[in-house]
Amino acid sequence: xxxxxxxxxxxxxxxxxxxxxxxxxxxxxxxxxxxxxxxxxxxxxxxxxxxxxxxxxxxxxxxxxxxxxxxxxxxxxxxxxxxxxxxxxxxxxxxxxxxxxxxxxxxxxxxxxxxxxxxxxxxxxxxxxxxxxxxxxxxxxxxxxxxxxxxxxxxxxxxxxxxxxxxxxxxxxxxxxxxxxxxxxxxxxxxxxxxxxxxxxxxxxxxxxxxxxxxxxxxxxxxxxxxxxxxxxxxxxxxxxxxxxxxxxxxxxxxxxxxxxxxxxxxxxxxxxxxxxxxxxxxxxxxxxxxxxxxxxxxxxxxxxxxxxxxxxxxxxxxxxxxxxxxxxxxxxxxxxxxxxxxxxxxxxxxxxxxxxxxxxxxxxxxxxxxxxxxxxxxxxxxxxxxxxxxxxxxxxxxxxxxxxxxxxxxxxx
Amino acid sequence: xxxxxxxxxxxxxxxxxxxxxxxxxxxxxxxxxxxxxxxxxxxxxxxxxxxxxxxxxxxxxxxxxxxxxxxxxxxxxxxxxxxxxxxxxxxxxxxxxxxxxxxxxxxxxxxxxxxxxxxxxxxxxxxxxxxxxxxxxxxxxxxxxxxxxxxxxxxxxxxxxxxxxxxxxxxxxxxxxxxxxxxxxxxxxxxxxxxxxxxxxxxxxxxxxxxxxxxxxxxxxxxxxxxxxxxxxxxxxxxxxxxxxxxxxxxxxxxxxxxxxxxxxxxxxxxxxxxxxxxxxxxxxxxxxxxxxxxxxxxxxxxxxxxxxxxxxxxxxxxxxxxxxxxxxxxxxxxxxxxxxxxxxxxxxxxxxxxxxxxxxxxxxxxxxxxxxxxxxxxxxxxxxxxxxxxxxxxxxxxxxxxxxxxxxxxxxx
Numbered sequence: 103x104x105x106x107x108x109x110x111x112x113x114x115x116x117x118x119x120x121x122x123x124x125x126x127x128x129x130x131x132x133x134x135x136x137x138x139x140x141x142x143x144x145x146x147x148x149x150x151x152x153x154x155x156x157x158x159x160x161x162x163x164x165x166x167x168x169x170x171x172x173x174x175x176x177x178x179x180x181x182x183x184x185x186x187x188x189x190x191x192x193x194x195x196x197x198x199x200x201x202x203x204x205x206x207x208x209x210x211x212x213x214x215x216x217x218x219x220x221x222x223x224x225x226x227x228x229x230x231x232x233x234x235x236x237x238x239x240x241x242x243x244x245x246x247x248x249x250x251x252x253x254x255x256x257x258x259x260x261x262x263x264x265x266x267x268x269x270x271x272x273x274x275x276x277x278x279x280x281x282x283x284x285x286x287x288x289x290x291x292x293x294x295x296x297x298x299x300x301x302x303x304x305x306x307x308x309x310x311x312x313x314x315x316x317x318x319x320x321x322x323x324x325x326x327x328x329x330x331x332x333x334x335x336x337x338x339x340x341x342x343x344x345x346x347x348x349x350x351x352x353x354x355x356x357x358x359x360x361x362x363x364x365x366x367x368x369x370x371x372x373x374x375x376x377x378x379x380x381x382x383x384x385x386x387x388x389x390x391x392x393x394x395x396x397x398x399x400x401x402x403x404x405x406x407x408x409x410x411x412x413x414x415x416x417x418x419x420x421x422x423x424x425x426x427x428x429x430x431x432x433x434x435x436x437x438x439x440x441x442x443x444x445x446x447x448x449x450x451x452x453x454x455x456x457x458x459x460x461x462x463x464x465x466x467x468x469x470x471x472x473x474x475x476x477x478x479x480x481x482x483x484x485x486x487x488x489x490x491x492x493x494x495x496x497x498x499x500x501x502x503x504x505x506x507x508x509x510x511x512x513x514x515x516x
Numbered sequence: 517x518x519x520x521x522x523x524x525x526x527x528x529x530x531x532x533x534x535x536x537x538x539x540x541x542x543x544x545x546x547x548x549x550x551x552x553x554x555x556x557x558x559x560x561x562x563x564x565x566x567x568x569x570x571x572x573x574x575x576x577x578x579x580x581x582x583x584x585x586x587x588x589x590x591x592x593x594x595x596x597x598x599x600x601x602x603x604x605x606x607x608x609x610x611x612x613x614x615x616x617x618x619x620x621x622x623x624x625x626x627x628x629x630x631x632x633x634x635x636x637x638x639x640x641x642x643x644x645x646x647x648x649x650x651x652x653x654x655x656x657x658x659x660x661x662x663x664x665x666x667x668x669x670x671x672x673x674x675x676x677x678x679x680x681x682x683x684x685x686x687x688x689x690x691x692x693x694x695x696x697x698x699x700x701x702x703x704x705x706x707x708x709x710x711x712x713x714x715x716x717x718x719x720x721x722x723x724x725x726x727x728x729x730x731x732x733x734x735x736x737x738x739x740x741x742x743x744x745x746x747x748x749x750x751x752x753x754x755x756x757x758x759x760x761x762x763x764x765x766x767x768x769x770x771x772x773x774x775x776x777x778x779x780x781x782x783x784x785x786x787x788x789x790x791x792x793x794x795x796x797x798x799x800x801x802x803x804x805x806x807x808x809x810x811x812x813x814x815x816x817x818x819x820x821x822x823x824x825x826x827x828x829x830x831x832x833x834x835x836x837x838x839x840x841x842x843x844x845x846x847x848x849x850x851x852x853x854x855x856x857x858x859x860x861x862x863x864x865x866x867x868x869x870x871x872x873x874x875x876x877x878x879x880x881x882x883x884x885x886x887x888x889x890x891x892x893x894x895x896x897x898x899x900x901x902x903x904x905x906x907x908x909x910x911x912x913x914x915x916x917x918x919x920x921x922x923x924x925x926x927x928x929x930x
Contacts, residue, residue: 181583181630212645216595219641223711227633231626256693257685268690271671276682279670283694285714293718297637297711301701302705308848309903356822434722489648 103413104128106189108177108229109199111155113338114138114245114321114380118197120328120335121381122388123168130171130191131155132200134179137338140207144345146336146481149354149473150324161334178225181232189236195388196233197274198244200225201294203277203326206432206486207344208291215290222294226301234309241391243384244302246317247295248373249406251457252286253439260443263315288435289488302399312394314387318375319405322349323462324469326378337377339469341477343484344362349374349414351482354464356422357470358477361503365484366492368412369438380404387452402447406455421460422467430499434488517543518605519802522591522643523613525569526551527752528659528794529736532611534749535795536802537582542835544585544835545569545603546614548593549611551752554621560756560895563768563887564738567748576661576750592639595646603650609802610647612658614639619663620846620900621758622705629704636708648723655805656713657798658716660731661709661813662787662819666700674857677729677815703902716813726808728801730796733787733819735875736763738883740792751791753883755891755899763788765827765896767877770836771884772891776919780845782826783852787819790870794818800865820869835874836881844913848902849898 105122109115110131118221123129135155139148153161159170175183177200178357188196201222208218233240251260265283268276282303285296302313304472340346341354352362371404375383383404394400415426431437456462487493519536523529524545537543555561567575573584590599591614602610615636616622622632638657638812647654665674679697682690698716699710716727743751754760755768766776789797797818808814829840845851859867870876884891901907 181626185626212595212599212649215645216638216641219715221639223637224630224634227630231629235626257691258683259686265683267683267695269672269679269681272673277671279698281681281695281698283659284693284698287714287718290718293714296714300701300707300710300714304704 103388104195106130106132106191106193106196106197108196109134109201109238111135112199112203113340113379116158117198117326117329117337117377118199118381118384119170120162121326121385123162124166124328124386125168127388130173130193132175132177132187134174136176144342144481146342146478147476149341149470149476150336150339151473151476152232152336152338153334157201157334161332165331165335177228178221181228185232188232188240192237193240195241195243195391196229197384197388198229198242201245202291204345205289205291206484208289209488210344210486218290219294223297223301225317227296230301230305230311233311234305238309238311238488241312241314241388241394243314243387244298244316246298246315247292248317248319248403248443249288249292250285250296250299250317251283251443253288253370253435253441254286255436255440260403260441262403262444262447263399272510288433292401297312299399306399307397310397312391314391314394314400314402316383316387316402316404319375320349321375321377321380322347323377323466323506324350326381341411342481343461344486346482348372348411348465352415352418353466353471354477355482356418356424357467358474358479359424360479360482361425361427362415362418364412364415364426365429365433366428368415368428368435369410370435371408371410371439371441372456373408373441373443375404375406376462379406379453379456383453386448386453390451403443403445405445407457408441408443409458416457417460418463421463425503428502429483430492430496432484432487432492432496434492441442517608517802520544520546520605520607521609521613522546522639523615524690525549526613526617527754528791529613530572531615531740531743531751531791532795532798533584534576535740535799536577537584538580538742539799541802544587544607546587546591546601547590548590550590557757558758558895560892561890563755563884563890564750564753565887565890566750566752571748575746579749583892591642592635595642598642598797599646599650602646602654606651607654607776609655609657609805610643611802612640612656614645615659615860618701618759619705619923620898622703622760623902624900630781631760632704633708637711637715640712644719644725647725648719652723655726655728655802655808657728657801658712658730660712660729661706661859662731662733663702663706664699664710664713664731665697665857667702667784667855668700669850669854674817674855676817676861677731677813690771701728702847711833713813716725720813721811724811726805728805728814728816730767730797730801730816730818733789733889734761734763734790735789735794736761737791739881740795755884758900760785760896762825764880766829766832767880768884768891769896770832770838772888772893773838773843774896776829776832776895778814778826778829778840778842779847780842781851782829782841784849785822785853785855787822787855787857788872789818789820790876793820793867793870797862797867798866799857800862804834804865816842817857817859818862819857819859821884822855822857823872831872831874832877835877839917842916843897844906844910846898846901846906846910848906872896
């Protein structure tokens, strides 16, 4: 299949492009390389030394024999170039990662909030308008987030996108209706993925576009078999307070002898997925595009496990001996929540989940140790505060080095 | 109170600014005057000859003794000027009309779709970010639309913003939860108002902003007591296929001897409100800002009646003798729907609805006749097609001059 990967230079996009190429697909990467410029802005680059796009493409061609296309293009800023490209290529599928993807970065300042909304909404809307205009048969596969469901403790497992609810009609009789699961985004970043959902629903209904929205958990891990084939293919690894996701951040902290920084009680339960499962899920989504219902967005939950943050810290600590410190939570969120979610659809398509083991954790710590001299310690703490009350709380709260209470894993993927 | 009216040069914004000023509020209009430039784009100006902003302000000062502030500023394009203005003025309330408001205009072309999303989402998000940064105590009053609820026939009266639904928990026991009413926007314009709802919910929760979202019906009528005080204060009147709302369009058609153009069967039921009630509802919303719950957006339905389009055509026809012609519907929507909605909150605040009467209709037709020589007949038909199948249907469907079937009013405001 001909597949265009928007955002194909990023942490998930790059290994996805290689995985699809390795599976025989004809892949073109479209990226404006903004993530590399944000490295410069934050002064905290990838832990791993990533090659330039030209080096990456040459290396992949050398080791695999497969060419990768590459177009430097800002999907949010250059609608006309995007439309021409889609009209020329008429890809079977477009995988859309071209969005600012870090919650803390989205909350750093008014400028970061505005950039995240402008970039993400405009990118998604441009893709939809362009597809409706010049390539309505293309299957759009979008990376959403489990965060659109929110992190309140809810009475039932999170379904995949839709929820059947009941409410009384005029005569008081119960009537049922299927709705998009009510969204409760916890950051401006998550908010943009909630906005995306409404855009997809509209263009699927009005223009018959074929859309799959993948609500992904937090990604951990770094390398895939493809990115490991040559040092020039190495994937990026973010450890900083803005882009470093929680488990990858713990692993780097363990590698450099920094205490594991747990936000608040660490009682937050989150959904996770290994990067190797991410790329496989996207392949499964792309290759099953012919199973879509007309006019209805296919929503699939892309996670394999849920973990409580304090449990993850405990696992990493017991595997590595790292200390744990509890710091004030910069995020405005509940201290504790339960979370369990369905992932039947991707399992049904053949996903065989990679579950978290001490061996895998230690392999990641090993990778982090290899590049430990590249870590800028001052970039590790998360200092993007959700609002003034969180900023004030952080200024007046001492770090707590006592051990967090153990707890059972809350919920899980089913 | 100090009130800033964003979009205060437009069809609803201008009479709202005057109404608030007449009630003793200190009003500043903020507008980029884009609606006047769209008149040039479409070659179909206001039926009524509207004065320049400077003439309008001078006239109001003369007749009322009250100065109106005016700042020419693009809320979507100039965040920094907006922030400075809000920091300087710290208004008690901001009334936000600064959005592209026509469904057909939003569906004309890829460029119009993109303009509507970019302008409306960015304008609303800029206002929210700016308020959170420099004036978090300001009450934001936003003009939404009844169209966010969608026009499917639903089993119960439309509530005001929120819906309590039930679904089974893990053990199969029914659990209740209040959610934002599931949105089903029927155009890109309506879509942007659905997106706005999620923006408001997030900033109310995360930053404690005080927000009222008014889901307005279709506005009919033109003048208010204030806009009638001097010819230079006259309000705009849109009759064209893009900006002319259905009843105002029928009234102009009747005035110039054009058959009343009913889309499809005319079985669509819509919510309506007179322009004089619009401005009064906004005053009631502004003046009741101290009743808001913390962290929860107040949503009020701003309508007074619902009518079936074919019934409206019948009313105008019997009052004026105008013929009726049914043309292919350019919109992708159901041929027929029932609609009834609650409006308890604005009634509770003191709204005394102006109901549709033949006298009021004839007064509007009289106004339209006065300016009939300004009508460009070719601008009347709605030719913005929602998608290819609607375009094709229009190309192959003959206008039907037989009388539409009479029907009972479906639903109503309760």
